[in-house]
Amino acid sequence: MKIGFIGCGNMGEAILKGLLESNVVDASQIFVHTKTEQRREALKKRYQINIENSNHLVAAQADILFLATKPDRYEQVIQEIKDVLDQSKTVISITPSFTLKTLGALVDHKTNVIRTIPNTPSLVGLGMTGISHEETVDKKTLNLIIELFSSFGEVMIVSEDKLPILSSLSGSSPAFSYLFMKAFVDYGLANGFTLEESVKLISTSVVGASQMVSTQNFPIETLINNVCSKGGSTIEGVNSLQENHLENLVKEALDKTTKRFLEMMKEKN
Numbered sequence: 001m002k003i004g005f006i007g008c009g010n011m012g013e014a015i016l017k018g019l020l021e022s023n024v025v026d027a028s029q030i031f032v033h034t035k036t037e038q039r040r041e042a043l044k045k046r047y048q049i050n051i052e053n054s055n056h057l058v059a060a061q062a063d064i065l066f067l068a069t070k071p072d073r074y075e076q077v078i079q080e081i082k083d084v085l086d087q088s089k090t091v092i093s094i095t096p097s098f099t100l101k102t103l104g105a106l107v108d109h110k111t112n113v114i115r116t117i118p119n120t121p122s123l124v125g126l127g128m129t130g131i132s133h134e135e136t137v138d139k140k141t142l143n144l145i146i147e148l149f150s151s152f153g154e155v156m157i158v159s160e161d162k163l164p165i166l167s168s169l170s171g172s173s174p175a176f177s178y179l180f181m182k183a184f185v186d187y188g189l190a191n192g193f194t195l196e197e198s199v200k201l202i203s204t205s206v207v208g209a210s211q212m213v214s215t216q217n218f219p220i221e222t223l224i225n226n227v228c229s230k231g232g233s234t235i236e237g238v239n240s241l242q243e244n245h246l247e248n249l250v251k252e253a254l255d256k257t258t259k260r261f262l263e264m265m266k267e268k269n
């Protein structure tokens with residue numbers, strides 16, 4: 001099996017590194033083209049993968065092809081590679097903008113297309129990828145795609161209409177978590193802790209809290225209450241966040257994120 005990347009920036013590299021570290025594929029099986037030579041050289045040096053001089057050369061060799069450019073390049077790069085696409089290949093979109101129907105039309109229905117929303121924690125093997133596909137995709141191909149994405153994280157198959165919300169919940173949410181965590185790091189720095197200490201304290205606690213939410217069969221409210229000792233310190237912070245409407249702020253941000261996803265789709269379909 002050969003895997004191609006057309007474009008390989010933040011998200012493409014997260015998938016590429018996730019795949020390599022999971023050992024499901026070897027560097028010799030990966031073929032990449034990006035716009036700039038500088039980026040191609042950097043990726044070659046970092047991962048010892050095959051670098052090609054055109055998108056066409058990548059597509060000609062790959063069985064599975066990640067379109068990892070920004071959405072404004074999708075139409076152009078598909079034009080460049082269309083003549084080498086056939087039923088033996090699978091094209092994977094990772095962008096909000098294009099529906100399966102539009103992607104199918106762009107590739108002249110010559111190849112399988114899968115629509116995904118991955119996230120950047122794939123880089124460290126803790127990704128979360130939403131996948132939508134046409135019913136016509138055969139089981140073997142679908143299982144292979146699921147296996148690839150599962151090698152660096154979790155996978156959720158959803159109907160296409162659910163992708164905009166899924167993207168806010170898992171594609172974009174790492175950015176919101178980083179912003180939240182940045183406030184803790186800044187607080188540690190301002191109060192005598194080093195950067196390393198502050199990062200360790202908050203990142204370990206957030207990993208622990210994530211594990212509690214995903215493994216303990218409690219409502220999240222119970223987990224919050226279990227930290228708030230009666231008459232203790234935490235309740236003061238929780239009350240302050242609630243008085244400042246943290247949950248409403250987050251929901252408003254999610255609404256705006258989803259709205260933009262839908263606008264991006266409207267622009268291209």
Ligand SMILES: NC(=O)C1=CN([C@@H]2O[C@H](COP(=O)(O)OP(=O)(O)OC[C@H]3O[C@@H](n4cnc5c(N)ncnc54)[C@H](OP(=O)(O)O)[C@@H]3O)[C@@H](O)[C@H]2O)C=CC1
Pocket residue numbers: 006007008009010011012033034035036037039040055068069070071073077094095096117118119120171172
């Ligand atoms: N970042 C994220 O968290 C997530 C991103 N996505 C989606 O992933 C896609 C990529 O985003 P992201 O990785 O952040 O973007 P980046 O800007 O980091 O990467 C874009 C890549 O595309 C390459 N590129 C640009 N033009 C061409 C071209 N004509 N041919 C080949 N390669 C080209 C760039 O090359 P070069 O580096 O040489 O300039 C770069 O490697 C987007 O569609 C985004 O919606 C989805 C989920 C999460």
Ligand SMILES: O=C(O)[C@@H]1CCC=N1
Pocket residue numbers: 096167171172
């Ligand atoms: O910001 C974006 O458009 C992409 C989609 C999900 C995360 N990043």
